[in-house]
Amino acid sequence: MTAAAALSCEGPRAFEEVPALLDQAETLLAGAGCATAARLQILLVIEEVVTNILRNAWPEGRGPGHVFTLAIRAAPDGGAVDVAIETEDDGVAFDPTAAAAVDTEASLEDRQIGGLGLHFMRVMTDRQIYARVAGRNRLRLERRCPAGGAEDGTPP
């Protein structure tokens, strides 16, 4: 039985720090036994959530004085892995679960460039919980992933 794994850290302060975070998260998720396809989707959701905070939370500038924490947990449970991603930041109040949906049926000419990150967050996780608590945004995302082989995503 693969053990539960967790990563709890300061959120990145610059876009250049995001790949290292994704590498850490990938190691954690692979170690917990997440199948490849689901693992990539969770990495993608982490990237979207973190870059969204970096881009929008602090219009005055994102200095080290700001609160931004991130926690990722992966708990194997039978043939699945329960993954939870939590972020907390003291930026501008923003509820990503309430953002307008993108029109994925639009034609190439009409298709808007933005909004996809939040669409991925909603589609690629099972549960999204947002709260504004004491001047902070708290977001929790949950996804139950199939367990699978390290390379091909098929069950072991």
Added chain:
Amino acid sequence: MELTTETKGDVAVHRLSGRLDTATSAGAERGILGPLAAGQPRMILDMRDVAYVSSAGLRVVLLAAKQAKAAGGGIALFGLQPAVRDVFDISGFARILAIAPGEAEAEAMLPR
């Protein structure tokens, strides 16, 4: 991410590898939109070695597709790995972009 660009006739073939994400999308944007701006609106993206695409990467692909079409050309992709294909499906991009299994099929999908 690595990007190498070949020219086959009047088609720019961009071969990408690695992650197409927040950290690498600016470089990809320069490399892919550059030939477009220089008047070469037909292009192919070789995605065989791309393991990961986020919305930042999709943004570049969508920009390129819009600009290529507006300039009378087009864009076709081939060799998407299954997990990457999922991302194109979920985004709705698989409906509006030409996606082929191989390079010859991709070339055949470009507008003449």
